[in-house]
Amino acid sequence: MTYTPGLNLGYLLTESIMSYSIEKDYKTHFSSLLEDLKQQLLSAQSSLDILKGLVTDLGVVDVLNKYRGFFTPTIYAHRDLLFIKLCNVMDKKGRAPGLYRILKMVDEHKDVGAGVDIPALCSRLEKHEDILRRIKNFRDTRAAHWDTEVAESIKEIRFDEISSLLKEIEAIFNEIHRAHIKGATSSFKDFDHDDVAHLIEKLKK
Numbered sequence: 001m002t003y004t005p006g007l008n009l010g011y012l013l014t015e016s017i018m019s020y021s022i023e024k025d026y027k028t029h030f031s032s033l034l035e036d037l038k039q040q041l042l043s044a045q046s047s048l049d050i051l052k053g054l055v056t057d058l059g060v061v062d063v064l065n066k067y068r069g070f071f072t073p074t075i076y077a078h079r080d081l082l083f084i085k086l087c088n089v090m091d092k093k094g095r096a097p098g099l100y101r102i103l104k105m106v107d108e109h110k111d112v113g114a115g116v117d118i119p120a121l122c123s124r125l126e127k128h129e130d131i132l133r134r135i136k137n138f139r140d141t142r143a144a145h146w147d148t149e150v151a152e153s154i155k156e157i158r159f160d161e162i163s164s165l166l167k168e169i170e171a172i173f174n175e176i177h178r179a180h181i182k183g184a185t186s187s188f189k190d191f192d193h194d195d196v197a198h199l200i201e202k203l204k205k
């Protein structure tokens with residue numbers, strides 16, 4: 001943002017010119033990345049909730065078969081989106097608004113997340129390396145791309161593993177969020193009610 005003398009003196013009464021410092025720009029950038037990360041997590045959680053409602057309840061089988069032209073591609077789409085979003089969130093090298101990027105920023109500028117124990121959080125994430133490797137393998141060979149010569153066979157990925165991973169990531173996100181903005185916390189549910197169950201019940205009639 002560029003300061004133009006005399007352009008808006010009223011604004012200068014509430015914020016000093018120093019507010020345009022590198023430190024504030026960094027904090028603003030950090031806040032923006034946190035929000036982007038939250039949106040990625042919301043998308044992943046929503047896809048997981050939809051998949052659970054469609055493929056873990058035997059009571060919906062008849063509806064899925066009756067409207068399979070809609071539900072089959074829907075299930076595949078949310079599966080692929082879930083894995084892509086999780087890989088974005090856990091990306092260690094790219095420019096995506098990932099959790100490791102956030103942790104690195106906190107480590108380099110302690111004031112954006114005072115009191116956050118970076119080694120402890122990284123240790124918690126390392127416990128999920130196996131499921132992350134399997135998710136990334138599927139993302140790379142069957143979701144974001146389609147590799148006809150897969151070097152590693154596609155391993156089983158269970159709902160309980162993904163749920164545990166997402167729960168841990170969301171808990172870590174909230175720890176950082178609270179350190180950045182005192183008392184802040186985020187919910188990763190778009191709606192309080194179960195839209196999948198409601199839709200299935202409507203289609204049963």
